[in-house]
Amino acid sequence: MKGRGGFIDTRPLHGSRPFRDLWIGSLASQLGGQIATVAVLAQVWELTGSPVGTGAIGLVTGVATLLFGLVGGTLADAVDRRTVVRVSTGGQLLAAAGLCAQALAGNRNVVVLLALVATGAACAALGAPARRTFPVRLLPADQVAAGLALSNISFQAAMLAGPALAGLVIARWDFPAAYAAQAVAVAISMLSVIRLPSMRPERTGPPGGKNRAQRGGWRVVLQRPTLWGAMATDLSATLLAMPIALFPLVNETQFGGDPRTLGFFLSAVAVGGITAGLLSGTVTRRRRAGLVQLTAAGVWGLALAGFGLAGPLWLALGCLAVAGAADTVSVVTRSALVQLETPDAYRGRVSSVEHVIGVAGPELGNFRGGLVASATSAPFSLVSGGLTATLAIAVVAVVNGPLRAYRTPSPASTTSPAPAATAEPAPASASAPPA
Numbered sequence: 001m002k003g004r005g006g007f008i009d010t011r012p013l014h015g016s017r018p019f020r021d022l023w024i025g026s027l028a029s030q031l032g033g034q035i036a037t038v039a040v041l042a043q044v045w046e047l048t049g050s051p052v053g054t055g056a057i058g059l060v061t062g063v064a065t066l067l068f069g070l071v072g073g074t075l076a077d078a079v080d081r082r083t084v085v086r087v088s089t090g091g092q093l094l095a096a097a098g099l100c101a102q103a104l105a106g107n108r109n110v111v112v113l114l115a116l117v118a119t120g121a122a123c124a125a126l127g128a129p130a131r132r133t134f135p136v137r138l139l140p141a142d143q144v145a146a147g148l149a150l151s152n153i154s155f156q157a158a159m160l161a162g163p164a165l166a167g168l169v170i171a172r173w174d175f176p177a178a179y180a181a182q183a184v185a186v187a188i189s190m191l192s193v194i195r196l197p198s199m200r201p202e203r204t205g206p207p208g209g210k211n212r213a214q215r216g217g218w219r220v221v222l223q224r225p226t227l228w229g230a231m232a233t234d235l236s237a238t239l240l241a242m243p244i245a246l247f248p249l250v251n252e253t254q255f256g257g258d259p260r261t262l263g264f265f266l267s268a269v270a271v272g273g274i275t276a277g278l279l280s281g282t283v284t285r286r287r288r289a290g291l292v293q294l295t296a297a298g299v300w301g302l303a304l305a306g307f308g309l310a311g312p313l314w315l316a317l318g319c320l321a322v323a324g325a326a327d328t329v330s331v332v333t334r335s336a337l338v339q340l341e342t343p344d345a346y347r348g349r350v351s352s353v354e355h356v357i358g359v360a361g362p363e364l365g366n367f368r369g370g371l372v373a374s375a376t377s378a379p380f381s382l383v384s385g386g387l388t389a390t391l392a393i394a395v396v397a398v399v400n401g402p403l404r405a406y407r408t409p410s411p412a413s414t415t416s417p418a419p420a421a422t423a424e425p426a427p428a429s430a431s432a433p434p435a
Contacts, residue, residue, distance in 0.1 A: 010150070011143050012135075012139050012143050012150060013150065015139075015140075015143065016138050016139055016143075018138050018195065018196050018197060019134075019135065019138040019139055021192040021195050021196070022134055022135075022138065022192055022193070022196065023150060023151065023154060024188070024192060025188055025189035025190075025191065025192025025193060026151065026154060026189065026192075027154040027157070027158060028185040028186075028188040028189055029089075029092075029185055029186055029188070029189035030154060030155055030158035030159075030162070031158040031161065031162050031165075031185055032096070032162075032181055032182035032183075032184070032185025032186055033158070033162070033182065033185075034158050034159060034161075034162020034163055034165075034166065034266070035162050035163075035165060035166040035169065035178050035181050035182055035185075036096070036099065036120075036166075036178065036179060036182040037162075037163070037166075037266070038162070038163050038166035038167060038170070038178070038259070038262060038263055038266065039099075039103075039166060039170060039175050039178035039179060039182075040057060040099075040113070040117055041054055041057065041244070041245075041247060041248050041262065042170060042175070042248060042259055042262060043103070043113060043175050044056070044057060044110055044113060044114070044248075045248035045249070045252070047108060047109075047110045047113070048110055050370075050374055051245060051246060051248075051249045051369070051370040051371075051373035051374045051378065051381070052370050052371060052374040053110060053370070054245040054246070054247075054248055054249070054366075054370050055245040055366055055367040055368070055369060055370015055371055055373075055374075056110075056114060056367065056370070057114065057117060057245065057366065058242070058244070058245055058362070058363040058364065058365070058366025058367045058370070059363065059364070059366075059367040060114050060115075060117060060118040060121070061117060061118065061121040061363050062359065062360050062362075062363025062364050062366075062367070063118075063363075064118045064119075064121040064122040064125060065121050065122070065124070065125040065359045065360070065363065066125075066356060066359060066360050067122070067125075068121075068122040068123075068125040068126045069125040069126075069128060069129065069356070069359065070356075071126060072084065072088070072125055072126040072127060072128055072129045072130065075126070075129075075130070076129040076130035076133065079200075080198055080199060080200045081130035081131075081133055081134070081199045081200070082130075082193065082196050082197070082198055082199050084126070084127055084130040085127040085130050085131050085134075085193050085196075086190070086193050086194065087126075087127075088123045088124065088126040088127030088130075089123075089127060089186065089189055089190045089193055090123075090190065091119070091120075091122075091123030091126070092120055092123045092124055092186050092189075093183060093186045093187060093190060094119075095116055095117075095119045095120035095123060096120065096179060096182045096183035096186050097183050098116045098119070099113075099116050099117075099120070099179040099182070099183075100176055100179035100180050100182075100183055102116065103174070103175040103176040103179055104176045125359075130199075133199070134196070134199065135151065137199050138196075153274075156270055156273050156274045157270075157274070159266065159267070159269065159270030159273065160267050160270035160271060160274060161267070162266070162267075163262070163263035163264070163265070163266030163267045163270075164260070164263040164264060164266075164267045165263070166178055166259075166263050167258075167259045167260035167261070167262055167263025167264065168260060168263070169181060170259040171258070171259045171260055220343075224341060225400050225401075225402040225403060226290065226337065226341045226400075226402050226403050226406050227338060227341055228400075229290070229396055229400035229402070229403030230290070230293060230334045230337050230338060230403060231334075231338075231354065231357050232396050232400075233293055233294055233297050233330070233334070233393055233396050233403075234297070234330065234331075234334055234357060234358065234361065235357055235361045236297070236389050236392035236393050236396065237297040237300050237301060237327075237330065237361075237389050237393065238361035238362040238365045239361045239364055239365045239368065239389075240301070240365065240368070240385050240386075240388045240389035240392060241300065241301050241304045241305075241365065241369075241382075241385040241386045241388070241389035242361075242362050242363075242365030242366045242368070242369055242385075243304050243307065243320075243323075243369060243382055243385075244266070244362075244366055245366035245367065245369050245370040245373075246369050246370065246373055246378045246381060246382060247262055247265045247266070248262060249373060249378040250265075250307075250316075250378045250379075250382075251265065253378060254311075254316075255313055255316075261313065264313075264317060265316075265317070265320060268316075268317040268318075268320035268321045268324065269320050269321070269323060269324035269327075270324060271321050271324065272320065272321035272322060272323065272324025272325035272326075272327075272328070273324040273325065273327065273328040275321070275325055276324070276325035276326075276328035276329050287407040287408045288406070288407055289333045289337045289340075289406055289407070289408050290333075290337060290402075290403040290404055290405065290406035291404060291405075291406075292329065292333045293329075293330050293333040293334050293337065293403075294393060294396070294397045294403070294404065296326045296327075296329035296330035296333065297326070297330045297389075297393045298390050298393050298394065299322065299323075299326040300323050300326040300327050300330060300386075300389070301385075301386040301387065301388075301389035301390035301393065302386060302387075302390055303319045303320070303322040303323035303326060303386070304319070304323050304382055304385065304386040304389075305382060305383045305385075305386030305387050305390075306319040306322075306386075307319035307320055307323065307382055307386075308378070308379040308380075308381070308382025308383040308386065309379065309383060331358075334354075335354075337406065337408075338354055340408055341406075365385075368385070369381050369382070369385055372384065372385065
């Protein structure tokens with residue numbers, strides 16, 4: 001397990017106490033977050049009995065994340081990043097305590113619940129950009145990739161265990177216990193952050209350039225077919241076929257409303273994601289990254305359509321596991337493509353665009369799914385969304401030849417000197433859409 005020869009490189013955990021503390025705190029926070037996610041879904045469903053209500057969770061979370069994530073990015077480049085994360089984690093702790101208090105008080109007002117959810121999401125988003133910079137500051141350069149891999153494994157493990165644990169906790173002790181578990185987990189995360197060293201940003205550019213950088217990121221994406229195609233594929237998959245807001249409705253109408261089953265839905269997605277992650281070498285060695293992403297995103301849409309049609313529980317969980325695996329493959333290949341296709345001078349700006357799409361797409365997709373289900377039914381929303389997403393991805397594949405034919409650089413080509421980055425992006429190609 002240790003060093004380079006093991007299945008997982010654990011050197012960062014052994015060699016850096018601050019990173020080990022951060023990893024333990026992040027694992028606890030992610031586990032608590034997954035428990036709270038199930039509790040919020042179940043409580044909103046209990047209060048409203050409407051898929052619009054559960055879809056509203058995605059709306060308030062997405063808007064809060066989008067707005068405060070951009071503010072957090074500015075703060076992360078202006079003040080001590082440790083301070084930003086300390087303050088934001090303290091806000092998350094207060095929001096978790098508020099969720100626990102409203103559950104103990106027997107709150108029946110869904111607006112109060114959604115306001116607390118939005119507050120927690122805003123605090124998390126405020127600290128997310130600064131938190132993402134920690135591994136590269138805490139680890140030697142040759143261990144950064146291993147540290148990021150360990151962080152991804154902890155996230156997948158929390159996705160696997162958290163929802164199932166939430167179902168058990170809610171079934172036995174109800175909502176206050178689930179929110180209390182989240183508060184304890186965030187407190188553990190706070191302790192890990194307090195012990196971190198100071199991490200002030202390195203000044204590498206002129207002050208006041210944040211807004212220009214954001215606009216520049218969108219320009220680069222729109223002017224490169226491979227970039228806008230990869231992001232359009234991801235947005236099509238998440239905006240049109242995100243299923244999580246529909247889980248409570250599907251659970252009640254098809255599987256008796258057992259909270260343990262609701263947890264199993266989320267865990268099944270994580271099982272697929274972990275499996276795909278452990279076998280990711282079979283995908284990352286393939287050079288046709290664009291085609292791999294398009295295929296995986298299409299499988300995601302079809303698997304969720306299958307979930308909408310599934311009768312027995314084992315088939316529904318199987319479809320969700322396939323969707324989780326396809327999502328992991330799509331995300332991994334898209335991230336690699338974006339980094340490889342973006343000139344180094346623009347990688348930060350384009351990565352911020354990718355982050356916005358990656359956050360807003362799923363949350364707004366949950367809201368869309370809830371609206372459609374309220375007007376029709378959960379199976380119709382799932383099937384129509386999955387098939388529409390697959391069709392939209394097929395359209396991207398047809399019209400975007402550069403993405404479809406994209407190949408990652410061969411090992412031999414990496415020895416050639418890279419072309420110098422220009423001060424402005426290249427002119428838009430004929431296949432790029434108008435800005």
